[in-house]
Amino acid sequence: MVATTLSERGRKLLRDFPALGALHQHDRRGIEGLIDLVERAAEYNRTVALPRALELDERMEREPDYFDWEMMREACKYRFFSLAIPEVIGGLASKYMVTGMALVVEELCSACGGIGLAIAAHSLGVAPVIASGAMAHWDTVLHEIVEEEKKGNPVLMAYAITEPSAGTDVEEPEFLEVAKIGLEAKKVKGGYRVNGRKCFISGGSEAKYITMTAATDRSRPLETWTTFLVERDMEGFSTPRVELKMGQRACHAAELLFEDVFIPDSHVLGYEGDGIENGILIIMAASRGPVGAIATGIARGAFEHFLAWTRESANGKRPIDEDRIRMALADMYAALEENRGLYLGHSLGGDALFRNAFTHPIFLSAFMIPRRVRASKPYASLLNSYYGKGLVNILFRYFIKDDDATDMLAKASLAKFACADNAMALVARALELMGATPSPERRWVEKAYRDVKLTQIYEGTNQLNRLALFNAEIAGTLKIEIPGPFKKGVR
Amino acid sequence: MARLPEFREEQEYRILRESAASYAANELAPQAEELDLEPAAWRVKKAISKAGELGMLSALVPEEKGGGGLDDYAFCVALEEIAVEEAGIAVALLAHNAALLPSALGEFEGLITGVGAESYPACLAFPGEISLRDGKVSGKVPFAFNAVDCPFITLIPTDEAGTRAATVSADATGVSAEPEAYPLGLRAACPGSLRLEGAEPSNLISGGNMLEAVERALYLGLAAVSVGIIRNSLRKAYAYARERYQAGKMIIEHQQMRLFLAEMLAGVEEGRSLVREASSSPELAPSMIAWLRNTARACQAATDGVQIHGGYGYMRDYGMERLMRDAKYCQMYPSTSQEALLRLLDMSETG
Amino acid sequence: MKWRGHGYMRDYGMERLMRDAKYCQMYPSTSQEALLRLLDMSEMG
Numbered sequence: 001m002v003a004t005t006l007s008e009r010g011r012k013l014l015r016d017f018p019a020l021g022a023l024h025q026h027d028r029r030g031i032e033g034l035i036d037l038v039e040r041a042a043e044y045n046r047t048v049a050l051p052r053a054l055e056l057d058e059r060m061e062r063e064p065d066y067f068d069w070e071m072m073r074e075a076c077k078y079r080f081f082s083l084a085i086p087e088v089i090g091g092l093a094s095k096y097m098v099t100g101m102a103l104v105v106e107e108l109c110s111a112c113g114g115i116g117l118a119i120a121a122h123s124l125g126v127a128p129v130i131a132s133g134a135m136a137h138w139d140t141v142l143h144e145i146v147e148e149e150k151k152g153n154p155v156l157m158a159y160a161i162t163e164p165s166a167g168t169d170v171e172e173p174e175f176l177e178v179a180k181i182g183l184e185a186k187k188v189k190g191g192y193r194v195n196g197r198k199c200f201i202s203g204g205s206e207a208k209y210i211t212m213t214a215a216t217d218r219s220r221p222l223e224t225w226t227t228f229l230v231e232r233d234m235e236g237f238s239t240p241r242v243e244l245k246m247g248q249r250a251c252h253a254a255e256l257l258f259e260d261v262f263i264p265d266s267h268v269l270g271y272e273g274d275g276i277e278n279g280i281l282i283i284m285a286a287s288r289g290p291v292g293a294i295a296t297g298i299a300r301g302a303f304e305h306f307l308a309w310t311r312e313s314a315n316g317k318r319p320i321d322e323d324r325i326r327m328a329l330a331d332m333y334a335a336l337e338e339n340r341g342l343y344l345g346h347s348l349g350g351d352a353l354f355r356n357a358f359t360h361p362i363f364l365s366a367f368m369i370p371r372r373v374r375a376s377k378p379y380a381s382l383l384n385s386y387y388g389k390g391l392v393n394i395l396f397r398y399f400i401k402d403d404d405a406t407d408m409l410a411k412a413s414l415a416k417f418a419c420a421d422n423a424m425a426l427v428a429r430a431l432e433l434m435g436a437t438p439s440p441e442r443r444w445v446e447k448a449y450r451d452v453k454l455t456q457i458y459e460g461t462n463q464l465n466r467l468a469l470f471n472a473e474i475a476g477t478l479k480i481e482i483p484g485p486f487k488k489g490v491r
Numbered sequence: 492m493a494r495l496p497e498f499r500e501e502q503e504y505r506i507l508r509e510s511a512a513s514y515a516a517n518e519l520a521p522q523a524e525e526l527d528l529e530p531a532a533w534r535v536k537k538a539i540s541k542a543g544e545l546g547m548l549s550a551l552v553p554e555e556k557g558g559g560g561l562d563d564y565a566f567c568v569a570l571e572e573i574a575v576e577e578a579g580i581a582v583a584l585l586a587h588n589a590a591l592l593p594s595a596l597g598e599f600e601g602l603i604t605g606v607g608a609e610s611y612p613a614c615l616a617f618p619g620e621i622s623l624r625d626g627k628v629s630g631k632v633p634f635a636f637n638a639v640d641c642p643f644i645t646l647i648p649t650d651e652a653g654t655r656a657a658t659v660s661a662d663a664t665g666v667s668a669e670p671e672a673y674p675l676g677l678r679a680a681c682p683g684s685l686r687l688e689g690a691e692p693s694n695l696i697s698g699g700n701m702l703e704a705v706e707r708a709l710y711l712g713l714a715a716v717s718v719g720i721i722r723n724s725l726r727k728a729y730a731y732a733r734e735r736y737q738a739g740k741m742i743i744e745h746q747q748m749r750l751f752l753a754e755m756l757a758g759v760e761e762g763r764s765l766v767r768e769a770s771s772s773p774e775l776a777p778s779m780i781a782w783l784r785n786t787a788r789a790c791q792a793a794t795d796g797v798q799i800h801g802g803y804g805y806m807r808d809y810g811m812e813r814l815m816r817d818a819k820y821c822q823m824y825p826s827t828s829q830e831a832l833l834r835l836l837d838m839s840e841t842g
Numbered sequence: 843m844k845w846r847g848h849g850y851m852r853d854y855g856m857e858r859l860m861r862d863a864k865y866c867q868m869y870p871s872t873s874q875e876a877l878l879r880l881l882d883m884s885e886m887g
């Protein structure tokens with residue numbers, strides 16, 4: 001079935017993902033674009049990620065502040081920082097943006113969960129700029145990322161929602177309503193004054209731009225939750241510390257400190273007060289599938305090292321010749337297939353949702369205006385104005401319906417927790433079967449064991465993701481209701 | 492803290508429990524993080540030296556031979572209490588005592604040297620392929636605890652049907668030890684590999700089935716250490732679940748958190764019973780069963796403990812992720828769980 | 843269930859063990875109820 005002109009990696013991809021194999025017959029170019037992305041990731045693994053993964057992981061236990069900029073500069077060559085940026089501004093996000101993201105992330109994480117996260121966290125940071133339709137920043141911030149990337153300079157973003165006192169609470173409206181929120185962005189003339197902390201922000205200490213959600217009134221977090229664009233050199237902003245993590249160490253988890261930081265009105269993404277829907281739920285609906293792919297990638301890496309171990313011979317005996325090891329390999333393979341089905345199903349669905357908006361002529365026509373004009377101040381203030389935001393919003397909401405978004409959130413949450421749990425079980429079992437035998441492979445699997453645990457925690461704990469699936473799909477009590485156009489101010 | 496159901500024990504064990512717990516709280520708890528991050532030999536030796544007062548430096552050596560003279564259950568009680576604070580030190584002590592076991596059981600050939608309570612922590616080179624030929628030992632041991640910076644190594648030659656043991660001074664010619672490049676857990680117990688090439692033993696010991704005695708001690712001891720890890724997970728996670736608020740209430744009020752904690756509670760009880768049973772049986776099988784169940788429980792308890800801590804559990808400062816790493820190593824040594832299972836059935840068939 | 847298809851047939855008595863065992867697990871309470879109660883009891887004492 002699979003075309004023979006494809007590379008070996010490409011053919012393997014279509015075998016691993018039969019749905020993509022089927023799609024390939026209808027949309028050759030689109031699917032081959034995905035194959036191309038995965039091939040790039042595989043090449044990056046070979047040349048950059050694999051040679052440094054173990055050493056970097058160990059080094060960052062001793063020197064948690066160290067950051068390997070070289071691996072990020074190398075990633076520029078592969079254009080991994082443009083994965084979520086629409087083609088109209090020079091990025092790589094095709095009609096398969098979410099799927100492409102997920103596939104690349106699985107590939108990268110099969111080499112190193114930490115390096116994969118460092119790259120993926122950037123796109124997570126980009127996502128709210130896109131999903132909120134904050135086009136005023138597309139031709140400045142996103143354009144800068146693309147242009148600098150071409151020169152080999154990583155301009156990075158990060159996504160900050162978690163606060164020291166609120167982790168689970170910021171990911172679910174029902175909890176946010178009663179959450180104890182510490183950070184506040186108080187409305188002042190021309191913008192907001194921000195005080196407080198965010199914690200555990202992946203890539204937060206390296207990012208030049210950070211998309212952040214925050215309350216403008218701490219006593220009413222749900223109603224006043226708002227998405228902001230933070231710039232690293234804003235006065236009063238700092239990243240005082242990074243955590244010493246159990247795994248995925250190549251990517252920092254940073255604390256962000258805001259001391260009287262002024263954020264201008266122009267840096268509100270979407271509307272004030274629409275942060276839970278536009279800044280969080282819609283992002284989670286897109287990103288939790290790819291987090292399932294992170295888990296799958298780490299598990300796949302462990303599987304490959306485990307498989308290599310089963311072929312090593314100790315005293316003339318090879319584990320793979322034993323029945324029980326073959327059974328275990330089959331189980332692990334099945335778990336990987338199951339995961340792929342889950343996250344691919346979600347990401348193709350997500351793409352179907354976004355694709356219509358991003359390929360619509362009205363949308364594209366906005367980019368016929370010369371870039372010079374688009375990047376100008378007056379144009380930005382037009383887009384940032386009450387009517388400007390409303391128009392973009394109408395267009396987006398025309399394609400992205402509440403029900404579809406809710407459904408996508410349910411599927412994404414399902415993919416996230418199921419993939420993470422499967423992956424955790426797979427890696428734990430691999431180590432259990434290897435025992436303390438001396439093998440270079442064991443160290444990789446031990447690293448995977450530390451790396452994979454995180455996938456049950458971030459992007460909402462697996463408990464929260466189960467609740468999201470239950471509420472959105474089974475009980476029907478969680479509905480994403482994206483605020484309509486021309487809605488201004490706090491609800 | 493959630494109160495554990497009373498575990499019936501004789502007075503002597505209770506007293507030992509208390510003193511082991513206070514040793515662990517005073518000597519180990521304050522440096523538990525360093526013992527994981529920088530388990531330098533001096534730090535480990537210093538921490539272990541104080542365990543002498545508990546009789547834990549020669550626990551299984553009878554009093555008439557100058558040892559601590561603890562029975563197997565008492566030994567397990569002490570290991571459990573120590574593992575509540577630092578599983579790595581508990582395993583270092585276990586390996587040390589297992590290395591002394593042959594000299595406790597057997598008859599020496601010649602003068603016994605280097606085998607004293609003060610030479611700690613000793614290494615038990617097990618499992619491995621070891622041969623004793625012309626009075627010299629050779630072979631490879633892929634993974635053992637206290638592998639580096641130990642005073643002496645105890646070996647059980649595989650070609651002697653396990654009835655003889657040898658001790659070799661760590662600095663004897665022909666002995667080389669390599670620390671594990673980057674151990675996942677139990678770092679204070681210094682995992683590593685050993686190679687012996689015609690090394691001259693300082694002592695030869697012969698006696699009953701040394702191999703089985705040593706194996707039994709390892710399985711049983713690690714089963715007890717695992718109970719300590721479950722208790723530590725329960726203690727930490729319970730305390731955290733009562734201080735952390737989400738959705739306007741303590742997270743311990745969320746049922747899923749309660750189920751995690753209850754599993755740990757049940758795990759402690761079940762684990763202790765298995766250890767108690769196994770320590771009163773001279774056979775290998777009950778110790779293997781205790782090890783199988785308790786290590787699996789400990790891995791689960793520590794993983795759930797991290798989950799209860801959310802993002803904080805993933806960070807070193809909270810001391811929770813260390814338990815996950817330590818527990819996993821308990822499950823990977825001295826055999827894999829499937830190997831132990833298969834052997835259990837084999838043993839049951841041979842009667 | 844180890845005896846391939848035979849485990850499924852009545853005359854080997856294996857399937858009965860499966861059914862019986864399941865009832866033992868469901869009575870006198872569900873396992874989750876028992877776990878939750880365990881923790882409750884430990885907190886009261």
Ligand SMILES: Cc1cc2nc3c(=O)[nH]c(=O)nc-3n(C[C@H](O)[C@H](O)[C@H](O)COP(=O)(O)OP(=O)(O)OC[C@H]3O[C@@H](n4cnc5c(N)ncnc54)[C@H](O)[C@@H]3O)c2cc1C
Pocket residue numbers: 121158159160161162164165166167168169171175199200201202203245253454457458459460461462463464735736737738742745746747748798799800801802803805
């Ligand atoms: C390495 C790392 C990287 C991260 N990167 C980012 C990032 O880039 N950006 C970002 O914004 N955040 C990031 N996070 C934060 C992450 O999303 C949170 O850690 C996660 O949402 C959990 O929140 P918490 O840590 O506060 O745990 P809590 O919310 O305090 O949860 C503790 C425990 O209670 C349970 N629980 C809480 N509430 C409920 C409930 N209502 N019902 C049932 N159970 C409940 C949880 O499941 C968990 O087991 C990162 C975290 C880590 C560890």
